[in-house]
Amino acid sequence: MRPPPALPVELKGVSTCFGKTWIHKNLDLAVSAGEVVALVGGSGSGKTTLLRQMVGLLQPAEGEVRLFGETLGEGGRSARLARRRRFGMLFQHGALFSALTVFANIAFPLREFGLTDEVLIRDLVLLKMAMVELEPEVAARMPAELSGGMVKRVALARALALEPELLLLDEPTAGLDPDRSAGFVDLIRSLHRSLGLTVVLVTHDLDTLAALASRVAVLSEGRILAAGPLEEIMTVQDPFIQRFFHSERSRAALARAGESR
Numbered sequence: 001m002r003p004p005p006a007l008p009v010e011l012k013g014v015s016t017c018f019g020k021t022w023i024h025k026n027l028d029l030a031v032s033a034g035e036v037v038a039l040v041g042g043s044g045s046g047k048t049t050l051l052r053q054m055v056g057l058l059q060p061a062e063g064e065v066r067l068f069g070e071t072l073g074e075g076g077r078s079a080r081l082a083r084r085r086r087f088g089m090l091f092q093h094g095a096l097f098s099a100l101t102v103f104a105n106i107a108f109p110l111r112e113f114g115l116t117d118e119v120l121i122r123d124l125v126l127l128k129m130a131m132v133e134l135e136p137e138v139a140a141r142m143p144a145e146l147s148g149g150m151v152k153r154v155a156l157a158r159a160l161a162l163e164p165e166l167l168l169l170d171e172p173t174a175g176l177d178p179d180r181s182a183g184f185v186d187l188i189r190s191l192h193r194s195l196g197l198t199v200v201l202v203t204h205d206l207d208t209l210a211a212l213a214s215r216v217a218v219l220s221e222g223r224i225l226a227a228g229p230l231e232e233i234m235t236v237q238d239p240f241i242q243r244f245f246h247s248e249r250s251r252a253a254l255a256r257a258g259e260s261r
């Protein structure tokens with residue numbers, strides 16, 4: 001019998017400490033292929049830190065982070081590069097290189113991985129731009145000339161440049177007005193379906209969460225307090241969960257999501 005496929009993300013006993021403050025304490029989380037897992041938690045609870053640990057930008061003080069069955073840091077340079085190709089990350093606020101054009105931003109990971117054929121790079125960049133519904137004319141613009149929604153789309157195109165299996169999104173709709181936010185959520189949803197991606201996202205936005213998440217993981221007091229489908233999580237008796245999901249605003253967002261699903 002074949003072994004089950006490795007999980008895209010697995011955190012085991014992760015503890016994180018900045019100075020004398022412990023942010024995560026013996027935290028476990030597993031993400032299966034094809035899931036969209038939304039991490040929610042209070043401000044400063046360590047959601048972004050967890051995303052950064054998942055891709056090896058930060059090391060936990062204790063515990064293990066596994067990506068596609070391999071412990072981060074394991075293996076030599078070629079193993080690390082092979083792993084690097086399998087995920088893309090959309091950072092909070094996009095984090096585009098401000099001195100590079102849109103084209104050069106999206107081409108960056110391709111060049112970083114040694115692609116030198118300029119015709120192929122051009123075709124791939126234009127393909128990624130089409131995937132995120134950006135017109136080809138935008139390629140020559142600088143990040144400062146873009147609207148907030150366009151910055152997110154360019155950052156998403158860059159995250160998808162290496163055709164990853166896993167996409168990590170840090171507050172993908174923060175700073176967007178409701179229409180742009182809904183458009184971006186639709187785009188992520190359709191890319192998730194068409195590319196068969198696994199997605200881990202951090203969001204404060206109930207509309208985004210309700211529209212996208214197949215599972216919600218609640219980070220509280222340094223660990224995953226509960227993880228499950230939204231309907232299940234909403235019934236958990238916990239002060240943060242009650243505040244987060246049962247305010248009037250939350251109820252309205254969840255009702256909107258129910259109508260559009």
Ligand SMILES: Nc1ncnc2c1ncn2[C@@H]1O[C@H](COP(=O)(O)OP(=O)(O)OP(=O)(O)O)[C@@H](O)[C@H]1O
Nearest residue numbers: 018019023041042043044045046047048049050202
């Ligand atoms: N590199 C660092 N050095 C020191 N402290 C840090 C570092 N990165 C994060 N922190 C602290 O760790 C805590 C968790 O930060 P993190 O950004 O992960 O939280 P978050 O849940 O994403 O918060 P928010 O929802 O406000 O974005 C915060 O108190 C933050 O100030």
